Amino acid sequence: MSVTVRVPAKVNVQLAVGAARPDGFHGLANVFLAVGLYDEVTVTPADELRITCSGPDAAQVPLDATNLAARAAIALAGRHGIDPRVHIHIAKDIPVAGGMAGGSADGAGALLACDALWSTGATRDELLAICAELGSDVPFSLVGGAALGVGRGEQLTPVEVGGTFHWVFAVADGGLSTPAVYREFDRLTAGTRVPEPAASGALLDALRTGDTAALAAALSNGLQPAALSLRPSLADTLAAGTTAGAAAALVSGSGPTTAFLAEDGAAARKVADALMASGTCRDARIATSPAPGASLC
Template structure:
């Protein structure tokens, strides 16, 4: 039995998040173009007397350490399938913003799943791991596969996408989080009584990714949850404006927010925009990263 296993798992940005009307089960149909970006959490699992979760890094105090944590739920789900006790210590070294719309919690779930699979030598197939991911949450399967993918259904049904180049991003970390259910609730309130179109991926956006064309991608980025996030957190408009003024080609709220994402032309622009955001007083921190990044990987 291995002494411990560490898995590195990426954050994500939604290049497109198209949201349909609420379904009878309360979820929404989505067309979600995920890009994995080079900000990572590392999840380490070590045999222990019982399941416990610890966390270090920025905002670690905001991460739940009980069985509501997706990493703990991943260990429990995999153990249950293989008739073993989930007796592991899961340590999460955070570097992905917490409650920031970048799938940090989902990343930890995928990371713990892959780490426990390796630690316990369960021999689970990739399809089995993806099925457990889908049970854990809509964004968890993508955290496992990384790269770029189109997610439909509630985002968990994935088709990998071709990416023809490297895209440079800057992420502005806001103070405090935004609850995903609250943002969807606000989306429902804002769209009530209107005809919400069926979500579909933008052909122009898929082409821009495939061609590695940053300027073309900047023109077609979109997030249907952005008006709801801005309604709940109006100050995000100042962050978006600050990044755009500093030279970002496009700016949008990442997922349900409150992290904001800025597409820039190259590494030099990324540093310039990040510096401008840091001094703008509109965010707590700004981080640069490139996409696409690989999915969950044993290190």
């Protein structure tokens, strides 16, 4: 018997970052939007806990207990007195270390898959609590759709979305370490007053009404200056997509993937083709949003 769960990537349409807290985390107002790029996580009973991975950049995925999928299985098993002897296979399609929560998606996918395999009867609240222990982005990977995350991003409130948004994601060579990007944010903002993060009313209205032009005007990412400081070449990617007609462009999360909002599917294809021709990225992926959260296949 095996169980497979499909789980989406995300884009941060707003990422407002506060000053570092005493616990080392940063307060956030983080508007997540799930997008239609997916990993599939399959769990099968085994003699011991092990992880395998296939797909683009699979070689970059850790196959030990640091992987969030393994940690999810161990956390759920520990709560229910189960020996977590499962084979977890991750079929990757979400860019690795790309600011699109691929690792978090795998954690949420493994959690839901193990819950089904073991018939734990865990409540949604219990699963979300485990997700929050695993990482700031993991709860949203479970929930999907659109949500505002506060605290360090794990405290979610659903956000209404009134239409379909078209995206292009430019995948960069190599990754960016999220902790390193936050350290650079701290360096760049040292000695300045960092405002308390708050959700943008204009952005929430744009999502609710499905207004692409209004969303384009409201997109923001407080980590973008830090990501560009560590990877200046991303500015060329952003410029290439904008020149090709993207309604808006920004670094996705902590990067280095860059996100381009397009008016429609045809415009998205034009932007993707131009990005590939520009030589400023390794791949250009087209997707729509919102997308459902982790779900059994």
